Amino acid sequence: MIAVLRLIWLVPLVPFLGAAALGFAGRWLSRRAVGVVACGSVALAFLLSIAAVGALSGDLAGLAGAPGMSVDPGARRVTVHLAEWLAVGGPGGVSAAWRFLLDPLSAVMILVVTGVGLLIHVYSIGYMAGEERGYARYFSFLNLFTGMMLLLVLGANLPVLFVGWEGVGLCSYLLIGFYYTEEWCADAGKKAFLVNRIGDMGFLLGALSLFTAVGTLDIGSILNGAAAGQAAGGGVTGRVALAASLLLFAGAIGKSAQIPLYVWLPDAMAGPTPVSALIHAATMVTAGVYMVVRMGALFAVEPLALGVVAGIGAATAVYAATIGCAQTDIKKVLAYSTVSQLGTMFMGAGVGAFGAAIFHLVTHAFFKALLFLGAGSVIHALGGEQEMGRMGGLRERLPITYACMLAGALAIAGVIPFAGFFSKDEILWGALSTGRVAIWLVGIGGAGLTAFYVFRLIFLVFHGEARDPALAEHAHESPRLMTVPLIILGLLSVFGGWIGAPKVLSLGGDWNRIGHWLAPALAPAEGALRAAGHSAAGEIGAMIVSLILAGAGIGLAWGFYRSHPEWLERFTARFDPLVRLARAKYHVDEAYGRLFVQPYFTLCRTAREFDARGVDGLVNGVWRAVDVAGHFGRYVQTGFVRNYALYLLIGAILLLYWVLP
């Protein structure tokens, strides 16, 4: 059993093999075989993850001194050395090896990635059944995406992490632009890739600045250096830590779609809906949160770095929620919801509640995958319709989808005892208990807005009369391949939160399993920050406030979209400019277009003109000169032998004249 820890590198490798098999041989496989290979590889990775995490939670003492591994039983940290890579300067020099790190943090991540990823793979078989082209291509990319994410979370040094980091960016490009014959889909893929590249540049600079300062790229050594620097004033000094953590955070901003680089995520809706679920829940956007938590001890060196993380997270949380309230496309609402929820996670990490951030990442993976797959089920039932203005009254026609999405909505709104409540409140309590009242206020504001827009979605889609009866008439519940993953995710959204129930709600026990599980991995980062006193009364008070706000949000949505439509009319009339601004996404895309895209195009056009006129002109000038010279020179060639003899004579005479004294 414990030997599986030595094979931890198989977890990302198996989906890679699946992707390779489907990518190279997929066209000769039947659809059934494609589905089996795709789901089988992820299922195998999931089983391996379970076995590895089981072994990790057991007694690790027996592994001490095993070849190719280093084990720290106290911190539950296992590092497996697979092969050398980028070795420079011999044994004492620098090397970035294929090393894999399994500790409680990456254990949680691989379980989420493979578990939720598996459900999305299964769902995709049903969702993509009607697809005529690219069936194997789709599943190949899906497998590659999962593998890259696993590589990212298991990488023990920054280069390996970076391979996964770039890999998920590539896969998001491939999958968002899956319908590449549609120009806007291909454009959305490019946008995602390019915006991510901006952040990736920051990540790379951060990693290299750490390398210059510490002389290693191994994550453990860097974090030890940061901790030592904190203690002794050496190692990673404050300024280096600040610069490096802000640069790394720039990468996280790009990957996890925070202000100002969130613009790619809403456009990522161009891909098939299960891809959105995969991007938003299991892979890709959670990478930024994971990386910040993983490097938590580095961020903790300078309070300013964590302050920036918390500030940007809180701002994004409430900002994206306001846009989500005004969107009419069902997937756009969920996309902005993800941006907002990721902001909440960064807010948690920024106030030092790293465990709460990861806990929210897990529960968010459950309910956001559920909401997206549910939205996919609705879109599937309506033959591709995404406008909520044409839906309505689907409750009876899609009972399973409705029940599951309702569970997801309650979870994201933070209603007790659904999953989102526990994780969100742990983050909010983390902010309040460390005295960051402003962050807390923004956080509960965002939570109220979240409850509003998600129930706006539920009421618009499932309740009331069908706005487009012709469309609703043909609606039918999705096949079982799609509903079973929905039901599993629904159960996880209902009960998944109890793995992290706070102590005050544990009826005298202590049910915060995930907190205790993560504690050894996060202790270096959280240690300094979580010294604040714990007040049970305060915690319960904060919970009541956020529950009231969630209730208010749901009630307002009920009022606006069910019981009193005239309220909505009066509200939109009163705040017309604001509503229109939010519906237009605050014109940020247009502003970026003016500020960056257009000037860049102008630069490109100038460069093209310079190339066409300057560089090409030079080259063309050379051949024109030769052409003209030849044009006149050719008259010398008369073809008459005696002329040539005369030239010879003249040449000989001139030569003699020159040679003779």
Next chain:
Amino acid sequence: MSLFWILLLSAALFTIGVLGVLLRRNAIVILMAVEVMLNAANLTLVAFARHLGSADGQILAFFVMTVAAAEASVGLAIVLAAFRLRRSVDVDAFNRMKW
């Protein structure tokens, strides 16, 4: 006989050869003119050999004669081939090698 007169004769012969090459149109006559030029050069070589009391010039003259024989055979072969092509040995009829 002094060297001067011999060189003068040689120069005259060479000039006659050059003018023959430049002015005549019959390919065979041009070849003969070339032979005249070569022999003018030979005469110079032999004259200097005698004047300087060295055999080098005379030996070189033999080589020139050998080369001239080879040149004449190749040249005549070309003229023959050209004649078969055009039924003429007028060099101005062969002016196709140009732009």
